[in-house]
Amino acid sequence: MSPSPAPKSGSFDVAVIGAGPTGLSCAIELKRRGVQAVVFEKGCVVNSLYHYPTHMTFFTTPELLEIGDIPMTSVREKPTRGEALKYYRRVTDYYLLDIRQYEHVDDIQGDDGEFSVATTDRQGRPGAYQARKIIIATGYYDIPVLMNVPGEELPKVLHYYKEPHPFYDCDVAVIGSKNSAVITALEIYRAGGRVTLIHRTAELSGKIKYWILPDITNRIKSGEIDAYSQSSVLEITDNAIRISTPDGEKTLKNDFVLAMTGYSPDLEFLRRCGITLESDTRKPHTDDATYESTRPGMYLAGVIVAGMHTNEIFIENGRFHGIAIADDIAAQLNPTRFSSAGS
Secondary structure (H helix, E strand, O other), X not given: OOOOOOOEEEEEEEEXXXXXXXXXXXXXXXXXXXXXXXXXXXXXXXXXXXXXXXXXXXXXXXXXXXOOOOOOOOOOOOXXXXXXXXXXXXXXXXXXXXXXXOEEEEEEEEEOOEEEEEEEEOOOOEEEEEEEEEEEOOOOOOEEOOOOOOOOOOOOEEOOOOOOHHHOOOEEEEEOOOHHHHHHHHHHHHOOOEEEEEOOOOOOOOOOOOOOHHHHHHHHHOOOOEEEOOOEEEEEOOOEEEEEEOOEEEEEEOOEEEEOOOEEOOHHHHHHOOOOEOXXXXXXXXXXXXXXXXXXXXXXXHHHHHOOOOOOOOHHHHOOHHHHHHHHHHHHHOOOOOOOOOO
């Protein structure tokens, strides 16, 4: 029997958990202040953006996605997913960030100034690292909100949508009433899928992009896309889906279910880290100025600061958390020579 591999190890000023735009921004701001940081990411760099639909266009302008004072350019007014991925790769290279891709953080022990970070990489090798400070910037896109119905575990049920081609000539149920569900339904319909849109609300979300709402409304009115409002999924089987509607239960022929029911932060990880959450919103308690949590030396950045109110923080505003956090950490670790990057 071969011996178990020795744990990977290292000692750093700061360990950043999550290599999304906010995590990258934190690492950049720390580096600018002379603070040594390592970034752990359980997937690839900007993993959440990678899982966005292949042909997605952001509903924002390039300058609002910029980090590290590196300009972002796009062919059109609004950048695409592909342009964003290329941009964040370029920023990572420019700042020579130390990113450990495909290395999952399992546990964080210790106290302010002497944290221990336990990890596992994709080959199953353990890691044991030390860090004086911790920044958690894990986002929320990795944990789908489940419907909790029988059959949801079947391979035909998907919580992420990439592109419409696999659903050509198939019976597809799309669950949800917001932008992601509506866009998914329209793209699959135009790729030759037979689409049924199912949602609990009486009307589609009022936050659907203004140029998309007339499109889905007309497709439903014409019968090109079937729709069931005030309805919910009761059961999913190999070749059907059973739903509850205002007119009673119905069983629909079905090949795939795309549950566009939203996503949530990894609140259980925060609890394991000893971070206190509000009982109703699940919002972590943080310092308003520095984003330090109730566990000294552990900071939160990005959308997880908002708890379950994930629509309050986006890349556009979460990217600035790194400045305040880096200022506070640098002042503590290097009090005699620290000056803010903006001074």
